[in-house]
Amino acid sequence: MNLLSAHDLHLWRGDLHVLRGLSFGLGAGRCLQVTGVNGAGKSTLLRALAGLLPLESGAVSWRGLDTRKDTFAFHSELAWLSHGTALKGDLSAPENLRFSAGLRRVFSEADIDTALSRVGFPHNDGRLARQMSAGQQRRVALARVLLLDCALWLLDEPTSNLDTRGQNMFGEILDAHLERGGLAIIATHQALAVRADRLQGLELT
Amino acid sequence: MSNATPTAVSSARAGWLLVQRDLRLGLRRPGEWLQPLVFFLVVTTLFPLATDPQMSRLRDIAPGALWVAALLSSLLALELLFREDGQDGSLEQLAVSGLPLSWLLLAKTCVHWLMTGLPLVLAAPLVATALGAPYAAIPGILAALLLGSVALSLIGAVGAGLTLGLRRGGVLLALLVLPLAVPVLIFGARATALAIALEPMAAPMYLLGAIVVLSATLAPLAAAAAVRISLE
Numbered sequence: 001m002n003l004l005s006a007h008d009l010h011l012w013r014g015d016l017h018v019l020r021g022l023s024f025g026l027g028a029g030r031c032l033q034v035t036g037v038n039g040a041g042k043s044t045l046l047r048a049l050a051g052l053l054p055l056e057s058g059a060v061s062w063r064g065l066d067t068r069k070d071t072f073a074f075h076s077e078l079a080w081l082s083h084g085t086a087l088k089g090d091l092s093a094p095e096n097l098r099f100s101a102g103l104r105r106v107f108s109e110a111d112i113d114t115a116l117s118r119v120g121f122p123h124n125d126g127r128l129a130r131q132m133s134a135g136q137q138r139r140v141a142l143a144r145v146l147l148l149d150c151a152l153w154l155l156d157e158p159t160s161n162l163d164t165r166g167q168n169m170f171g172e173i174l175d176a177h178l179e180r181g182g183l184a185i186i187a188t189h190q191a192l193a194v195r196a197d198r199l200q201g202l203e204l205t
Numbered sequence: 206m207s208n209a210t211p212t213a214v215s216s217a218r219a220g221w222l223l224v225q226r227d228l229r230l231g232l233r234r235p236g237e238w239l240q241p242l243v244f245f246l247v248v249t250t251l252f253p254l255a256t257d258p259q260m261s262r263l264r265d266i267a268p269g270a271l272w273v274a275a276l277l278s279s280l281l282a283l284e285l286l287f288r289e290d291g292q293d294g295s296l297e298q299l300a301v302s303g304l305p306l307s308w309l310l311l312a313k314t315c316v317h318w319l320m321t322g323l324p325l326v327l328a329a330p331l332v333a334t335a336l337g338a339p340y341a342a343i344p345g346i347l348a349a350l351l352l353g354s355v356a357l358s359l360i361g362a363v364g365a366g367l368t369l370g371l372r373r374g375g376v377l378l379a380l381l382v383l384p385l386a387v388p389v390l391i392f393g394a395r396a397t398a399l400a401i402a403l404e405p406m407a408a409p410m411y412l413l414g415a416i417v418v419l420s421a422t423l424a425p426l427a428a429a430a431a432v433r434i435s436l437e
Contacts, residue, residue: 050301053437076213076303084294088226090233099226100295103219103309104302 009058036204042187089130267336268397282321322354345400359420366431
């Protein structure tokens with residue numbers, strides 16, 4: 001049974017008809033990998049699914065309900081990661097997580113440590129975000145996704161700037177998320193290290 | 206996704222956390238809130254230099270000088286209100302947080318006022334005295350600037366939201382906000398003039414209060430709509 005369904009999505013960006021009658025469904029424990037050439041509309045699709053872009057027509061439903069009718073309920077189960085890491089340069093990694101994921105979920109300092117260690121971020125690293133490399137910032141942003149503990153992940157190029165070990169780490173946390181019945185829609189050109197029976201592909205042209 | 210249902214955060218706690226975050230960021234970047242304050246002090250200091258420095262003349266222009274300087278200082282700071290959050294993706298995170306965006310933006314606007322509006326209010330006695338206002342007028346001037354600066358921050362949040370994604374949005378921001386700020390300027394300057402004349406200033410203060418209430422009610426909703434449009 002599909003938890004997330006998209007039906008006949010249409011969206012224009014200026015004169016460009018980016019989403020042309022797109023439909024798909026995604027059940028628990030499944031991952032949809034969105035691919036396509038640059039400008040094909042991968043980020044646009046993810047933003048439209050998240051409700052950041054209004055659709056011209058079509059509908060997205062979550063647990064059988066139109067996401068536009070109960071946006072708050074949908075968003076409370078959504079972890080979103082776009083190109084921007086949403087990290088504050090003048091805050092350390094734990095501070096960033098406390099003040100971003102903390103807006104949505106109650107968790108302890110130990111939970112922050114656990115999330116950071118799962119994404120391979122060094123313990124007791126007191127550096128400010130602006131002093132971190134792009135890959136380290138990405139890891140902290142992924143730690144926020146873990147802390148949010150949401151059923152649905154919408155991730156746009158989550159492994160950009162990550163080294164090989166970082167990409168393997170992402171494969172592990174994604175697999176664990178799917179194993180527990182979570183869903184993920186991921187726009188990426190890189191191969192995702194998840195079981196083949198959990199993976200669906202969607203190529204935008 | 207854990208097996209246990211994650212504990213959600215109330216809107217009040219989320220707003221408080223956002224206030225804490227922005228205050229902490231502001232304290233780590235003093236330049237951002239010192240800039241409008243210094244601008245306010247410099248502009249009000251220029252008036253006596255450019256006009257006849259007789260105290261009676263200065264006292265006459267004091268309300269206008271104070272309020273125009275406060276308005277321009279407020280504009281200077283407004284560009285910073287949502288810009289960084291828009292650029293780094295934080296506003297997107299707020300928009301999909303499952304919490305009312307208008308409430309979160311109100312929390313951000315409160316911090317913005319604390320960092321940029323309140324210092325102007327606190328500096329006002331010094332500036333007003335330098336412009337020849339009697340000491341007895343200071344409480345009235347403080348009260349008028351307190352209400353006026355809150356209204357300017359709230360009104361400015363709508364303009365800041367609308368110009369979020371624009372390059373060089375500062376000019377457009379001024380064009381959008383200045384007309385909306387005219388009532389604040391008129392009633393604020395009138396209240397200040399009455400305070401300096403040591404006359405009752407209840408009427409313009411009530412009107413300023415009404416503007417604050419109206420702005421606090423409508424501006425966060427308008428700012429949230431503006432931010433959502435800018436994020437598209």
